[in-house]
Structure formats: structure tokens, C-alpha cells
Amino acid sequence: MLEIFGTQVNLDPIWLTLEVAAITTVVLILLGTPLAWWMAQMRSSNKVLLEALVALPLVLPPTVLGFYLLIVFNPNGPVTDFLRFFGFEGQLTFSKTGLVIGSVFYSLPFAVQPLMHAFEAIPHRLLDAAATLRAGVLDRFFSIVVPLSQRGFLVAATLTFAHTVGEFGVVLMVGGNIPGETRMVSIDIFDHVESLEYDQAHILSAIMLIFSLMVLMLVYGLNRRFGVKVG
Amino acid sequence: MKHKRMMHGNLRLRLGDFELNSGDFSLKLEGVTVLFGRSGSGKSTLLRAISGLDKRTEGSLNVKGQVWQEGKRRASPQSRNIGFVFQDAALFPHMTVRQNLMYGLKRLPKGVAPFSDAEFSEIVSRVGIADKLDRAVTFLSGGERQRVAIARALLSRPELLCMDEPLSALDWRSKAELLSLIEEVVAAYRLPVLYITHAPAEVERLADRILFMSRGRIETIETLQEALARPDSPLFDEQGAVSVLEGQPKPIEAGLRPIVMGEDSLWLPDVSELKKETVRVRVLARDVSLALSDPQDLSIINHFKTTISELIPQGDHRTLVRLQMADGQKLFAEVTAHSAQRLNLHVGQSVYALIKSVAMTE
Numbered sequence: 001m002l003e004i005f006g007t008q009v010n011l012d013p014i015w016l017t018l019e020v021a022a023i024t025t026v027v028l029i030l031l032g033t034p035l036a037w038w039m040a041q042m043r044s045s046n047k048v049l050l051e052a053l054v055a056l057p058l059v060l061p062p063t064v065l066g067f068y069l070l071i072v073f074n075p076n077g078p079v080t081d082f083l084r085f086f087g088f089e090g091q092l093t094f095s096k097t098g099l100v101i102g103s104v105f106y107s108l109p110f111a112v113q114p115l116m117h118a119f120e121a122i123p124h125r126l127l128d129a130a131a132t133l134r135a136g137v138l139d140r141f142f143s144i145v146v147p148l149s150q151r152g153f154l155v156a157a158t159l160t161f162a163h164t165v166g167e168f169g170v171v172l173m174v175g176g177n178i179p180g181e182t183r184m185v186s187i188d189i190f191d192h193v194e195s196l197e198y199d200q201a202h203i204l205s206a207i208m209l210i211f212s213l214m215v216l217m218l219v220y221g222l223n224r225r226f227g228v229k230v231g
Numbered sequence: 232m233k234h235k236r237m238m239h240g241n242l243r244l245r246l247g248d249f250e251l252n253s254g255d256f257s258l259k260l261e262g263v264t265v266l267f268g269r270s271g272s273g274k275s276t277l278l279r280a281i282s283g284l285d286k287r288t289e290g291s292l293n294v295k296g297q298v299w300q301e302g303k304r305r306a307s308p309q310s311r312n313i314g315f316v317f318q319d320a321a322l323f324p325h326m327t328v329r330q331n332l333m334y335g336l337k338r339l340p341k342g343v344a345p346f347s348d349a350e351f352s353e354i355v356s357r358v359g360i361a362d363k364l365d366r367a368v369t370f371l372s373g374g375e376r377q378r379v380a381i382a383r384a385l386l387s388r389p390e391l392l393c394m395d396e397p398l399s400a401l402d403w404r405s406k407a408e409l410l411s412l413i414e415e416v417v418a419a420y421r422l423p424v425l426y427i428t429h430a431p432a433e434v435e436r437l438a439d440r441i442l443f444m445s446r447g448r449i450e451t452i453e454t455l456q457e458a459l460a461r462p463d464s465p466l467f468d469e470q471g472a473v474s475v476l477e478g479q480p481k482p483i484e485a486g487l488r489p490i491v492m493g494e495d496s497l498w499l500p501d502v503s504e505l506k507k508e509t510v511r512v513r514v515l516a517r518d519v520s521l522a523l524s525d526p527q528d529l530s531i532i533n534h535f536k537t538t539i540s541e542l543i544p545q546g547d548h549r550t551l552v553r554l555q556m557a558d559g560q561k562l563f564a565e566v567t568a569h570s571a572q573r574l575n576l577h578v579g580q581s582v583y584a585l586i587k588s589v590a591m592t593e
Contacts, residue, residue, distance in 0.1 A: 125321040128284045129380075131308040132315040133335035133387050143334070147325045 007199040012180050013188035014207065020096065020184065021164040024103040028111040028160050029153065031104070036115035037141070054112045057105060066173025069102050073174065094176045099184070102174040103164045110159035118152020119145060151223060158219040162212065236260050236423075240292035242280040242300065251276045251447045253290070258452060260295065260391060260423035262439035267429065267465065273447040274427045278393050281425065282315055283308040294391070309338075314384030314422075316394040320376035322368040328379050329364040335387030343388055351386070357419070358382040358412065374405030381416065392417075392424045398433065410436055414507070431466045435459075435475045435513055436592040441466075460561055462543045462551050472516035472551055472563040475592065480505050487532070493558025498532045501591050511592045516551060519564035522583045523574060533586040537562060539578050542571065552576060554584055 002009050039050055057065055072079050073092035080092055092098040122145060130140045146153070168186040175182030177191070185204060192201040238258040244251040251273045258264060266274040280288040283305055292300035299306045314335075322331050332355070339345050346354070355361045358378045363371065368379065377397055384392060397413070398406045414437060417424055426437060434441060434455070441458045443450040443465060458464050459475055467473055478490035478497060488499040490510060497512060525534055537554035540561075545551050550571040552564045564584055566576075576582070 123321070125317050125319070126323060128279075128282075128308070129315060129317060129321040129323075130334070131284065132282060132311075132313055132389075132393075133383070134309040134338040134340065135334070136307070136309055139338070144323060 004203050005199075007203060009200055009203050010179075010188075013183050013185040014204070016096075016180075016183065017165055017185040020099050020103060021161045023100050024107060024164045025111075025157050025161045027100065027104050028107060029157060032108065032111035032115055032156065032160075036112045037119055037145070039112070040116050040119035055109050057107070058109050062106065062167065062169025063173055065106060066102065066170040069098075069105065069170070069174050073098055073101075093174060094178060094182055096175075096182065099171060099175040099182055102170045103167060106167055106170045107160045107163045110163045111156045114152045114155040114159065115149065118149035118155075122148050154219060154223055158215070162215065165208070165212070235295050238281075238292070238294045240281070240290065240300070242277065242288060242290040242292060244276055244280045244285055244288045246276065246285075246287075249273070249276070249447065251280060253277060253280075253447075253449045256442075256449045256452060258442065259440065263417055263424045263426055263437045264440045264442055264452075265434045265438040266425060266427045266442050266444060267434060268444035270429060272444040274429075274444050275395055276447070277444065277449070278395055278425060278427055282313050282393055283311055284315075312388070312390040314387055314389030314392045316377070316380045316384050316392070316397045318396045318399055320373075320380040322371075322376055322379055322383075324369055326368065327364070328360060328366050328368055328371070331368060331379055332364075332383050332386055335383055339388060346386060346388075354382055354385055357415070358385075372405070373401050374409060377401065377405075377409055378412065381412070385416065385420065385422075389422065392422045394424060394426045396427050396429075398428070398430075413437065431468055431473070432513075432592065434466055435473070436511060456561065460553070462545075462553075462563075470515055470517070471565060474514045474516065474519075474560075474562045476512050476514060476556075476560050476562065477509055478512070479508060480510050492556065492560060495535050495557055497535075497586070497589065499589060499591065512589050513592050514562065514586055514589050516563035516565040518587045518589070519554075519562065520585045520587065521552065521564055521566055521570075521574065521576070522585060525583050526585070529585070531585045531587055533589065535562070535584045535586070537582060537584045539576060539580045539582060541578060542576060544568065550576075552582075554582070556584075 002011055035054075039047060039054075042050070070093060071077075074080065075091040075093060080088075083092070090097070092101065126144055126148075127140050130144050135143060166186065168190070171182070171184050172187055175184070177183050177187055185208060189201050189204050192198070192204070236259060238260055239256070240253065241255045242251060242253045249271070266278060268274050279285050281292065283299060286305065288300060288305055289303050290300060291302075292298075299311060323334065326334070336345055352361070355364065358381055360375065360378050360382060363375060368376065371379065380397070394413070398409055401409065410433065416422075417437075428434060438455045440452060440454055442452045443458075455475065458466055459473065462472060464472075476492060476497065478492040481489045481491055488501055488505075490497040490499060490512060499512065525536070535556055537556050539552055540555045541553040543551040543553065545565075548568040550566055550568050552566060552571070554562045554564060556562055562584055
């Protein structure tokens with residue numbers, strides 16, 4: 001509890017939100033990069049299906065995604081059993097792990113699309129040239145593709161992070177509303193409003209507003225600098 | 232069949248509507264082999280298949296006893312020891328010139344000695360980019376970019392250099408400079424080169440051997456002389472038949488450059504500086520006239536005693552006369568059918584070839 005302008009505010013939901021968003025961003029960059037690369041290289045018509053699948057969270061009501069995840073994460077279901085086999089304890093629903101997994105699905109297009117577009121923009125001849133200079137596949141990726149996609153990575157990370165911070169529906173469905181455990185800031189604000197605690201809602205909302213603005217300004221500032229260097 | 236300096240293969244590669252189907256070919260890896268053909272004939276596709284740059288390649292390729300392709304199995308391009316110079320240089324835009332050059336150098340396989348600092352400087356200054364090492368590649372001109380690309384390829388110690396129309400994006404001045412550079416580099420490093428172009432002038436200047444392509448197939452592989460000996464050679468453009476003569480340049484006399492060809496000398500009005508030991512000159516058949524005796528009172532300087540080896544009637548009442556010079560080189564002359572009849576030209580006859588105009592290959 002922290003007292004701001006004479007109002008008791010619990011900042012735990014903010015910390016939890018930032019933690020989940022940060023973990024989700026790291027996970028999505030790690031998983032989204034190979035997926036985006038694979039998709040960028042694809043020539044077949046399967047690409048259409050894959051692109052549609054990746055973009056699905058953009059269109060689907062978050063509650064739909066959350067609902068399916070809730071079903072899949074069933075504590076007695078095959079997915080949880082499968083994870084238990086590898087020593088996983090606890091459950092996926094109403095836990096932080098579940099929140100992160102849910103957020104990864106929910107924010108997938110925000111990581112994959114910018115990365116894929118960045119990868120597609122790299123002239124293939126550069127990779128051919130690198131190959132004739134004896135760079136192997138991974139070497140080419142890290143020495144040519146990654147540096148030339150800096151912008152794409154920056155955009156992907158920012159959008160993923162920001163989108164995860166702002167999520168509501170999926171979080172509510174998968175994580176529920178356990179204080180200190182799965183109560184993220186968006187839900188907390190909703191609760192305060194429901195209980196007519198407008199002071200707390202005001203303070204939390206203002207903090208999020210200022211924080212989000214600062215993050216975006218930082219990123220666009222960086223983007224400009226990178227833009228000059230790379231362009 | 233296996234020869235240590237040979238490439239044997241038969242490559243297929245389907246790209247949408249286009250299909251490369253080279254047919255069996257054997258190629259001597261020595262000097263410059265030009266891949267020649269119209270655009271869309273499959274030159275670039277063949278070169279990419281030879282370099283291993285396209286996964287979809289099928290067929291067989293054996294280079295100096297090593298298997299590069301067998302069926303769908305393909306040795307990776309990074310294992311083939313090739314250098315590749317692309318049409319647009321393909322420099323890495325996020326690196327300086329030096330970093331581009333070091334890219335291949337840092338990835339030399341174990342057991343291949345990297346270039347010493349002295350060798351590095353030698354290559355860089357030979358190519359003419361010594362003062363540009365720390366520049367960003369985005370600020371280079373087209374010619375400079377190709378120079379960097381050539382140096383970058385050389386520094387990776389290739390055993391075969393592939394060049395895909397390296398001059399096509401350049402203005403004529405850079406073209407001329409780079410042609411000299413390529414010629415010099417090929418001679419200095421004794422590298423076999425596969426060179427794509429559709430410019431006959433580049434072929435005449437560089438080629439030792441020409442691989443003609445048409446509709447995805449290799450039609451023939453011939454030496455430059457063989458290719459030029461055909462009266463209907465694809466190398467001839469609207470200017471008609473061309474002969475390329477080779478000789479040794481000697482110091483300038485009376486404002487003319489003598490080019491020695493056996494016992495004969497050809498005199499060139501071109502007195503620009505020459506560093507080469509052998510030069511090629513280009514003579515259009517229609518610039519060669521014939522005389523039965525050696526005329527002395529004539530402004531034309533270049534007279535050669537030759538023997539007629541073939542008379543080839545052309546359409547349009549013209550006759551193409553194939554001549555053999557004293558040192559064995561072949562020369563085409565184009566005369567009207569009327570003149571051929573009047574002079575009673577026949578095979579085995581001695582005639583004087585009068586060359587009205589001659590130029591060093593560009």
C-alpha cells in the first residue's frame with residue numbers, strides 16, 4: 001500500500017503487469033523470430049493460412065481466445081498432464097504462468113508481423129553474398145539479418161510489451177482476479193470503478209497513461225536514431 | 232574424364248514458368264568463360280545453380296573431382312570456395328567498406344592462410360579503394376561499389392570467381408575502368424572466372440571461352456576464336472561480322488601504336504597508356520577491303536598479306552571472305568558479290584587486306 005494524494009493505492013497490480021509484459025516480450029521475441037523468419041522465406045500457399053492464424057488474435061474477441069485457452073489449460077486436461085510429465089507443478093489456469101502463455105498468444109501478431117516485414121525487406125542477394133563468403137545459415141542470420149532488422153525488433157518488442165500491458169479480456173478469462181497473483185492493472189482499475197473507488201482508479205489510470213506515453217516516446221526516439229543509421 | 236581443372240555437370244532448376252535444363256556440359260576452369268545469351272536465356276539461373284545458391288537445383292555437378300551436386304543433394308555455397316560478384320554489388324549496407332572486406336576474411340576455413348596485411352593492402356590498392364576503407368558503403372558510387380565487391384570476393388580466396396553482369400548498372404566511363412580492372416585481376420590471380428554478360432564488347436575483351444545459352448539450355452561451349460569464326464555468330468550485332476586480333480603492343484612511333492602479330496604489325500592511332508603484354512583489337516568485316524596487289528599510294532596504313540580460306544555468300548549481294556593472316560589469325564572481310572566476281576576471288580588465293588579502321592577492344 002502506498003499513499004498518493006491521501007489515497008491508499010496498491011501498486012502490486014502494476015508491478016505484476018510490467019512483469020508479465022516483460023516476460024511475454026522476451027518469450028515472443030525468442031519464439032516469434034524463428035516463426036517470422038520461416039514465414040518470410042515461405043513461397044508456398046501455406047503462408048496464407050499461417051499468416052491468417054498469426055493474425056487471428058487481432059480480430060477475435062479476447063474473451064474467445066481466453067475461453068479456448070481456459071479449456072486447453074484445464075488442470076486435468078492433456079496439456080497440463082503433458083507439462084507435469086516434465087516436472088511442472090501447479091496449474092496453468094489462474095496462475096502467472098497461464099497469464100504469460102495467454103499473453104504470448106494474444107500478442108503474437110504484434111511480434112511476428114513487424115519482424116516478418118523487416119525480414120522480407122532484406123534483399124536476398126545479401127544473404128547469397130554472405131553464403132559465398134562462407135557464412136553458414138545461423139551466421140548469416142546473426143551477422144546480416146538481425147542488424148538489418150533492428151527497427152523491426154524494436155517495433156515488435158514495443159508493440160508486444162504495450163499490447164500485453166493493455167490486455168484485459170484474455171487475462172480475466174485465463175488468470176481471473178486473484179490479488180497479488182493474477183490481478184493485473186487493467187482488471188484492478190475495472191474493480192475500483194465497479195466499487196465506485198474512483199480515486200484509486202484515477203491514480204492507477206494516470207500512472208499507466210504517463211508510463212505508456214514515456215515508453216512510446218523513448219521507443220520512437222530510438223527508432224529515429226536507428227533510422228538515420230540504418231537508412 | 233576426371234580432370235583436375237574441369238567442371239562437369241548437368242543441372243536442372245525450375246523457377247515458375249522458366250526451366251533451366253543445361254544438358255551435359257564440360258567446362259575447362261581456366262581463364263574467363265563468358266556465359267552469353269539473350270536476357271531470359273538462363274545465364275543467371277545457371278550461374279546460381281553452379282554456385283549452389285538455389286536449393287531447388289537438381290542434377291549433377293562435379294568440379295575438379297569434388298561433387299557439388301548429386302540429384303537433389305547439394306553442397307552448400309559456403310563450402311564451394313567461390314567468389315561471387317553480383318550485378319548490384321550486394322554490399323552489406325550496415326557495414327563500412329573495411330567491414331565488408333573483412334567479412335569473408337574472418338570466415339576463411341581452417342588451413343587456408345588469411346591474407347597478410349601487406350597482401351590486403353596490395354589487393355585494396357590494386358582495386359583502387361585504399362582511400363575509402365572507412366566509408367559507409369551507402370555513400371559509394373556504382374563503380375566504387377563494384378570495386379569493393381570484387382575486392383571482397385578476392386579476399387575470400389576463391390578458387391572460382393562468378394560475376395553476374397558486374398558492369399551492367401554502370402556508366403560507360405566506370406564500365407571501361409572496371410573492365411580493365413577485371414582483366415588485370417584475372418591475369419594477376421590466375422583465377423578461373425565465369426562471367427555473365429550480353430554485351431559483345433565485353434565478350435571480345437575478356438573471353439577465352441564462351442558458353443552460349445538459349446531457352447534454359449547450354450547450346451555450345453566454344454573458344455572466342457571459334458565463336459567469332461562462325462559467320463552467323465551470335466556475337467555479331469547490327470554492325471555485322473567482327474574479327475578480334477591479338478598482338479603485343481610496342482612503344483609508340485610517329486604517333487601510332489604498333490601491335491606486333493607475328494611478322495606483321497598493326498598500327499593503331501590509339502596512344503593511350505598500356506600496361507598489358509597482349510592486347511586485343513576489334514576489326515569490323517565491313518572495314519576490311521581486299522586488293523590483289525599491295526597498293527602503295529593509299530592513305531590506309533594497315534596492309535596485310537593474307538590467304539583466302541573461305542568465301543561465304545551473304546544475302547544482299549555481299550560476300551564474307553575469311554582470310555588467314557601470316558601468323559595464322561583469322562580475319563573477316565566483307566565485299567560486294569560484284570567485287571568478288573570482278574577480282575575472281577577464290578580459296579587459296581593471296582590477297583592484301585586493307586584495314587580502314589581498327590580499335591582496341593573497349
